Amino acid sequence: MTPTGGRDRAGRAGDSGHPDGPSGPGLEAVDGTSAWPAMARLVRAEWTKFRSVRGWVWGSVVAALLILVFPATGLGGGPPEHLRPVPVGPDGEPVSAGYYFVHRALAGDGQITVAVSGLTSQRGADGGSVAPWAKAGLLISAGEQPGARYAAVMVTGGHGVRMQYDYLHDYAGPAVGVPPSAVRWLRLTRAGDRVTGESSVDGAQWSEVAAVQLQGLERTAEVGLFVACPARMEGLGSAVDAATASFGAPRLVGDWAAGEWSGEQRGADSASFAGLPREVSAGFAADGDGFTVTGGGDLAPATRNDLAVAATPGDLLFGTFPALIVIVVVATLTMTTEFRYRVIRSTFGVSPRRGRVLVVKAFVIGGVTFVTSLVAAVVAVPVWLRLVRGLGIFVFPAAPGALLRAEVGTAAVLAVTAVFALAVGGVLRRSATAVTVVVVATVLPHLLARVPFLPAGMARWLTEVTPAAGLAVQQTLVRYPQVDSVYTPANGYFPLSPAAGFGVLCAYAGVALALAVVLLRRRDA
Template sequence: MTTTLDRAAHRSTRPARGGFGRLLHAEWTKFRTVRGWVLTTIGSALVICLVGLLATAAVHERGGDAPGALPVGPGGEAVNDSFTFVHQPLAGDGTLTVSVSSLTGEGEGEGDDGGAGEGEASARGGEGGKGGRSVLAPWAKAGIIVKDSLEQGSSYASVMVTGAHGVRMQYDFTHDTAGLPGEVSPESPRLLRLRRSGDVITGYQSVDGDHWTEVGTARLPGLSRTPQVGLFVTSPSVAEPTGTGTGFSPAVATGTFDTVSLEGGWSAGTWLTGQVGRDAGTSGSYTRSTSSEAVASGGDFTLTGAGDIAPVVGGPAASGVRTVENFLVGAFAGLIMLVVVAASYITAEYRRGLIAVTLAAGPGRSRVLVAKALVMGSVAFAAGLASAAVTVPFGGSRSSANGFPVLTVPTATELRVVVGTGLVLATTSVLALALGTVLRRSAVAITVVVVGMVLPYLLATAAVLPEGASDWLLKVTPAAGFALQQSVERYDQVVSVYSPATGYHPLAPWEGFAVLCAYTALAFGAAVALLRRRDG
């Protein structure tokens, strides 16, 4: 390697001071003529692919507990779509108005659990059934809905009351707008209204039936001329603290509807009762004998149901399901290999005494470092991008073939993860190059990057630290950059365990990447300053 590097350095002096383009070409020539660097870079891409595919090698023994493919919403995300539905078709435009006078719940266990809070059971309502307890999930839902079809994942808009979050208007799984706060009761009902006009659905709320306020508006492109419209009830699992963290207990909800009023293009036919999707949804396997039912009495309805209408973010609904990130676990090994190359790219010149030759040949000291950063960053980006572009789709198809469904995400999200893998590797490589310039020792520079980038991520995601400390590590260290690889989003209207141990970063993807870029910019600035003052 020494002879090759010496030859490359000699050739790089030939352009003399012929401009930045020739300097960049000289640095590229220097890189590609060192076989060890080239082979290690190629090896990093292969390692990312191989480790990622090894993670998909397990085969799920298909049986009664085999996970099924999750439905996909209009936006391309995996969704829960399971609820009790009393409905009839609406031909054209029309309005449905209803009063919700009660929303109660029941879960596993015995007795009443006391207080209520975010992510906890909201305990109220009547006596629990045999072997059950009165418990209402904060995001249990009872309301009215316009749904394109009875197929899971089809487009919809709804206005509802919830267990602990008041009136909400939600549509197409990811959109959520708050209305009036407070719980419902026979003494304090909520009147809800949905009005369809073409593909525009508007939701309204009222406390007395005389004064109505708009909650929100949804546009559902391509909405069927005769969508199914009616009443629904559903309940996700109840999140409760346990001795080891947060647990989820299956639950059902019961809603009471009265004063049902129809206007417009209704069929004036019989109300149909059914269950969209599976009873389980995010509610596990609670086996209450009336887990899905609808009882009509005159013009009133009582519906009981379980499940959810929401995007899948993890937790019970994603048990046995793989995410895009699962296929990129090899990125850590590939990153370390590229860090070794990036640090050696500059420290080899210090070790062999060639830095003076390189600086003398360049049109400016800072330009020499910029040229090296462009070469190293481009090479690392290409390795990361190519490996992720191969591993993500191939890993997904292999997982599905082996019986493990893959959590579907929008195409734009998958593209961001693939490109983001290349960006994280490229930026970290430039960070290693800059630290190599500052420290002038490969081993020290590599150690600093691993301790600052890889170690915090492993500590945060291995659940060996308190959640607050894990969040802190992924906010203030270069490891924040790995947020760019996260494919599953956090939604306020979905209760789950949002922590580094379950794959969630405390910062948004591009915010986390900005933290990594800030560290790289600081290190690069220090490297340029020292290169001008100290070296050569």
């Protein structure tokens, strides 16, 4: 065996007398064997040690079972019988589909032009500004059922002229530097399946906002004026709102149906319609050659705040939280127990490279946790999705890739948290203290962030800078810029992306592991 601080048989310098000196391919371990077989034996020894302690094994099994069965605690008795249907748009997403529509039938191609001379909202009745996403303009609809395809060009309360279609798609019009109170001209042109929206400040010079394709649009479609106003955000909740718009006389080109204009509030019976203020009635009235129209609702993607009874795939992984506590206890004990019973001296006697021992321990506890958690998550998500949908509860859709990321990400979060707990156990050496520190750092922040009445800023902070940020891997909801809503962790919206949130957790685990290695080398066993 090469003497400490000497040279190996290849003539290379040794590890300068330190038991944690460098070792790699081609270098010898302290027992005269090569490093990789020594590492394999150390992994096997740590795995044998883990599986020989029945409590640790059962702890891993219990954590997996919690992921599997815990969603049952939140199902209750299923949805109420009077639950209104959730409208689903052409892309399969839940949508808000409420608006007041003054319309006539257009057979084939044609065009409608109108001036919007005013837009107010109930929110602005007490001297405040008009609701930013209050909308008034021209719309073509494929049908009156909620979720039907549409295209619309509009004036908004705070976001200028927009062209929107099929709920998810939003295009900003040209920035012309006129105040919201100024008269804006809008034009909607249909040519087959192609619908073009234009805007103007004088009715003479026109700028195209966008041109979109509405595939499968019937030859005869309803076209006309519309007004919508989503609920306004108030702290951690929302309050219903309504908007009123003044339109000039519509100018029509094409084969329009003869007769009077008709109007109705659409989408009022859908689950995503918040309603109207008590003092407001939806409707329209002739105003000279034009119309005054009042309505509520929105044409946009539905958010979690819009649906009273709905679930996300992330909700079906709520067992992650009790599982985390169990994993933290098991991972901490795998380290602190050896200090408590002085077994660590025997461990370091067999393998003096203390840093290597800690890394192998992390590999074993992290690997066991990842495998058991992954199996539980992969089984739990599809099973609970089927059960929840069978109860009639609406589940926000998620792409297969997003579901897979949530499942694998959940297992990875539990595994990295186990490594974090192991490292903290190596730093503190006391089981109760280490478990408390890790639970307070990882589980408590996210549980607090899910409290509905916690200020939104604090909830976001807790899931940005603490290890709880890692649970962003379970997020499957999308935050849409054209929708104001309560985007908080309590509603399933995390401030960081899944990758960024997981990176924050990994950073904590990495720092803790590095600190544990340093302290293990400097302290007595």
